[in-house]
Amino acid sequence: MQAEIITIGDEILIGQIIDSNSAFIAKELNKIGVSVYQITSVQDDRQHILDALEEANRRSQVVILTGGLGPTKDDITKHTLCDFFGDELTQDGATLAHIEMLFEKFISTPISDLNRKQALVPTKAIVLKNKYGTAPGLWMERNGSVFVSLPGVPFEMKNLVADEVIPRIVKKYERPHILHKTIMTYGLGESAVANKIEGWENNLPPFVKLAYLPSLGRVRLRLTAKGLDKDLLYQTVEAETQKLYPLIGDIIYGVEEDESIEALVAKLLTDKNMTLSTAESFTGGKIAEHITSIPGASNYFKGTVVSYATETKIRLLGIDPELIEKHSVVSGQVAVAMAKNVKQILDTDFSIATTGNAGPSKGDSDADVGTVYIAISTPERTFAQEFIMGNHRERIVQKSVNKAFELLQKEILNF
Numbered sequence: 001m002q003a004e005i006i007t008i009g010d011e012i013l014i015g016q017i018i019d020s021n022s023a024f025i026a027k028e029l030n031k032i033g034v035s036v037y038q039i040t041s042v043q044d045d046r047q048h049i050l051d052a053l054e055e056a057n058r059r060s061q062v063v064i065l066t067g068g069l070g071p072t073k074d075d076i077t078k079h080t081l082c083d084f085f086g087d088e089l090t091q092d093g094a095t096l097a098h099i100e101m102l103f104e105k106f107i108s109t110p111i112s113d114l115n116r117k118q119a120l121v122p123t124k125a126i127v128l129k130n131k132y133g134t135a136p137g138l139w140m141e142r143n144g145s146v147f148v149s150l151p152g153v154p155f156e157m158k159n160l161v162a163d164e165v166i167p168r169i170v171k172k173y174e175r176p177h178i179l180h181k182t183i184m185t186y187g188l189g190e191s192a193v194a195n196k197i198e199g200w201e202n203n204l205p206p207f208v209k210l211a212y213l214p215s216l217g218r219v220r221l222r223l224t225a226k227g228l229d230k231d232l233l234y235q236t237v238e239a240e241t242q243k244l245y246p247l248i249g250d251i252i253y254g255v256e257e258d259e260s261i262e263a264l265v266a267k268l269l270t271d272k273n274m275t276l277s278t279a280e281s282f283t284g285g286k287i288a289e290h291i292t293s294i295p296g297a298s299n300y301f302k303g304t305v306v307s308y309a310t311e312t313k314i315r316l317l318g319i320d321p322e323l324i325e326k327h328s329v330v331s332g333q334v335a336v337a338m339a340k341n342v343k344q345i346l347d348t349d350f351s352i353a354t355t356g357n358a359g360p361s362k363g364d365s366d367a368d369v370g371t372v373y374i375a376i377s378t379p380e381r382t383f384a385q386e387f388i389m390g391n392h393r394e395r396i397v398q399k400s401v402n403k404a405f406e407l408l409q410k411e412i413l414n415f
Helices: 020-031 046-059 077-085 093-106 113-119 154-172 190-196 198-202 230-251 261-272 286-292 310-315 321-327 332-346 393-412
Strands: 002-008 035-042 062-066 089-091 120-122 126-128 137-142 145-150 177-186 208-215 218-227 252-254 276-280 301-306 350-356 371-377 382-388
Touching: 002 020, 002 046, 020 035, 020 062, 020 154, 020 177, 035 046, 046 062, 046 077, 046 145, 062 154, 077 089, 077 120, 077 137, 077 145, 093 113, 113 120, 120 137, 126 154, 137 154, 145 154, 177 230, 190 198, 190 208, 190 218, 190 230, 198 230, 208 230, 218 230, 230 252, 252 261, 261 286, 261 393, 276 286, 276 332, 286 301, 286 393, 301 332, 310 321, 321 332, 332 350, 332 371, 332 382, 350 393, 371 393, 382 393
Parallel strands: 002 035, 002 062, 062 145, 276 301, 276 350
Antiparallel strands: 089 120, 126 137, 137 145, 177 218, 177 252, 208 218, 350 371, 371 382
């Protein structure tokens, strides 16, 4: 069984906003065994929307649209759906009452006729109540396919998907099971990993597919199994996962789809009741940003010093100017001093320090662009490693952030 997602709005096509709605909807559909065949973004244009609907109707049993349900003239989704279904709009009393309640309780501006028009819905539609907004969702059917129109506001859309759309699809259709398991690796590139597991990959059962998902410094291996026997899928994927450990066990750091390495570090520190601090130069607080994105980070993360300038390293972190003069601000010696000092200042068990040249100029150091040093300080030792991270500024920073977490995780596991 397959579905399509159509996002409506010029703001997506001109890059003004990122289409996060499709990613959420696709993930939720996949959980219930519905494969997403295509995701399409179209303009706020009647013919463009009609063409997309016709094409999706030929291919898929479920078509989900987001956007274009607002009260202004450029929001034309409902009118276009009426054209597509040979329908007309009528006022829905329950929706109108809900809109009036929202304005009375939560919105300071007076309700207008424009707002009341959001209670107009196609006569053939099942109205899906939007508890958090004024634009209702719509459920319509044609030629064996279901068409669902949802507001584009993400938190409104997500609640409608969870409360209305998914339960209705589950009730209406029999679906196969789709099982994903993602093995996360660090430290080797995609081709190097592929070479190591080529024989294993070639012998996967036909109902199990492997996808390589590379990013800076890491490669995720996603196994997808699809079929009617859920137990067989689970047992097979588990067995195939175990076969990977003799091949690449040294670079596997997790097996959960949504588990980042910073989340794994957070669990390790929490379980061991240990703490962390950071001193960042060229990474500009990115490591701390990743750490604090995890709920509960205050339990183990004491803070960071973003010592971007050489003067800040000296004044706030207490780095000896003579050390900088002798070895350069971009050096393993300075990275070690940064890690030791921030750990002492903030009184933590572990610390991370970064110093490097992300470019485009050399700045206060003679080090080549892409040269970075990452230091880790533990309860027992402090060390720094040198890396050459290329010549693209953003990639240098992100690769270094990833590498810092990789080094830290390995050290925490020793305690």
